[in-house]
């Protein structure tokens with residue numbers, strides 16, 4: 050299948066030609082074939098007229114728990130510890146495969162309609178999520194965050210269900226769909242496991258050349274208890290066991306120290322900034338400008354919808370660009386361009402994926418944003434409008450891996466009516482009675 054976008058304004062995120070007006074972007078199969086201001090030769094299966102539309106890289110959500118969409122708005126008004134132990138864990142204990150599939154599909158529908166083409170997801174029953182992602186058509190790095198609450202001296206990989214789950218997930222799904230699905234090694238967090246699991250996970254990642262995804266220093270309590278337990282921050286104690294030898298994505302990083310930032314820059318650990326979730330749970334504000342200064346790669350995540358309560362990454366982009374201006378009283382603390390980089394190029398770099406930029410040879414993960422909408426008129430500056438005025442609902446088309454999966458409210462890979470009935474008639478009664 051070949052598609053030509055014509056007469057679009059292309060925000061490429063490619064420093065060689067950042068913004069092209071009245072541009073042509075050609076897609077062949079799963080890749081971008083050409084980007085320029087003259088019409089490429091040849092016939093195309095479909096020509097999309099993009100007048101008044103901005104074409105940009107699809108957004109990459111680097112920290113999600115997609116089935117938690119089922120718990121949208123449940124247990125609000127609590128800090129992380131109480132919210133997890135009194136609301137989320139009891140609800141999650143009732144989940145089965147079918148409910149996870151329903152919640153994942155619902156979350157994916159919301160993400161696709163708001164411009165996301167790739168996610169980094171950590172959850173249980175991960176094979177079920179992988180199938181939903183595969184069918185939906187976007188890309189994903191998936192993991193089942195390892196937990197170990199037992200006595201460290203009793204740890205045995207053969208007896209550890211989470212170790213077996215990670216191995217099984219890797220065997221079944223790593224590289225599926227020509228790299229559409231990648232499996233990351235994962236530790237849920239320092240506070241929900243101990244040294245033998247960290248060592249096993251580090252070895253597992255190195256042996257199988259996998260990425261690494263971990264919750265890091267989300268709350269002050271988590272950070273300080275690690276210092277008490279180990280004399281080291283969560284990031285540093287995991288480093289001692291080789292967890293970051295292949296880099297990784299560290300979700301939250303609200304309380305990381307200056308030394309942690311240097312370690313992240315050195316070891317190519319990406320900080321995944323989740324500003325909405327961190328504010329909603331009262332966890333704090335990550336020191337993003339400081340991390341950028343320290344040379345840390347920063348990406349964005351929504352976290353689970355249960356602590357957000359939306360999967361619209363445009364909200365994170367706006368808040369990432371806005372929040373740090375207010376905190377530091379500096380209107381340039383995080384620029385609009387930097388916030389867009391976090392949701393595109395920085396995220397692609399974090400995952401080692403050939404996407405996040407509109408350039409020839411890149412995977413065709415592209416979205417159109419409708420700049421004819423009243424909230425996007427006038428347009429003095431495309432990036433200003435995208436970051437501060439656009440909403441996920443302004444996305445008019447989502448192309449993932451060269452395939453148009455969503456256009457003007459219509460989903461081509463998901464049956465939203467069926468998803469709604471699975472959620473309302475099956476999953477919600479199962480969890481909430």
Ligand SMILES: [Zn+2]
Nearest residue numbers: 264300352353
């Ligand atoms: Zn999380």
